């Protein structure tokens with residue numbers, strides 16, 4: 001019988017996260033203080049994050065021990081299986097072997113608790129009582145709600161209004177884990193009130209929700225802010241995915257030709273791929289591809305520039321591919337991919353040509369997701385459908401080239417709570433959507449005159 005799942009035992013779980021910073025072939029540009037234009041100092045971030053996480057953010061150590069209390073919680077669903085998608089392979093009928101890391105097996109249903117758990121833990125250890133955050137699709141908000149509950153912290157989540165309306169079950173999950181969920185933009189913060197006074201019907205965006213959550217956290221000395229993607233420490237925590245996958249491939253004596261993930265802020269993509277990027281930097285041949293939405297094409301059509309991580313311009317200036325902090329993406333169903341920027345680590349790797357990026361229209365992504373659901377059974381999250389579309393394209397390429405390929409991708413989450421999105425697709429209500437050059441030029445006006453990396 002052919003092996004479909006490669007399983008690691010509990011005692012084979014990686015004990016350290018991998019930090020790519022010391023392995024980067026060229027140094028990354030530092031985040032800048034918007035007031036002084038100088039690199040930010042750890043102290044500048046102290047009102048926003050606990051110092052133990054700030055230390056991880058700037059760490060130059062290659063390997064960072066995972067605390068026992070975090071490992072104990074990881075074991076609730078990790079190590080996750082590496083699966084071979086035999087049925088999908090048959091359907092595509094191309095010369096490819098397709099493996100995927102199933103990150104949909106966590107309680108909230110995605111990769112997000114891989115960082116929610118350590119972030120809650122480090123805040124608790126630092127003496128913080130409440131965490132404030134934003135959420136797009138609701139996956140991050142629900143993961144942090146669960147993690148905060150596990151470590152006895154209060155949690156407040158600003159949820160992008162369009163997702164709040166589209167996904168009531170995510171809000172209910174957050175309430176079940178004891179968190180407070182507020183649609184953003186809200187009356188709760190100055191940033192929210194400013195947006196609402198300009199546009200009372202604003203669908204919200206991740207950039208706006210981040211501004212609200214930061215403002216809320218900074219105004220309470222017992223609270224800190226937490227971000228579910230983009231930052232170095234978030235990507236660090238997510239490397240548990242790729243480190244497990246690496247061991248699982250060793251077990252079966254295989255190695256991927258292509259490693260892929262969908263990219264919103266870049267955390268699940270980086271989490272799977274960074275250990276393979278490390279191999280690539282050290283001479284191994286492997287393609288590494290990030291899939292993003294055509295309606296929010298940060299990596300494929302944005303410039304590499306300094307920009308704020310949020311709409312109200314409260315974060316440091318980050319060196320990243322961006323569509324401008326004022327950009328409000330179309331209300332596509334892949335709420336977790338609607339972010340104007342991209343993780344500086346992922347941006348740097350794209351700029352250096354180590355990672356490639358591709359953009360996919362939502363019709364192509366749902367078509368691929370449906371093929372997946374109808375062959376492998378599991379219903380993917382709309383975000384995950386982007387990487388499945390990329391797998392379909394890669395398989396097609398392999399057929400045209402007549403080359404055999406081993407593909408590895410991250411199945412970042414399930415779509416059981418995203419069924420209205422499938423319903424919209426199946427009833428023909430989804431339309432193709434891509435940005436025009438004019439829209440991009442307009443959005444980028446917000447970063448004119450900023451320092452250049």
Ligand SMILES: Cc1ncc(COP(=O)(O)O)c(C=O)c1O
Pocket residue numbers: 110111136137138139140228229230262263264265266267268269335336337381383384412413414
């Ligand atoms: C299932 C799923 N995949 C992917 C993403 C995108 O985030 P990131 O790029 O940080 O992995 C999200 C974000 O909400 C998500 O919920």
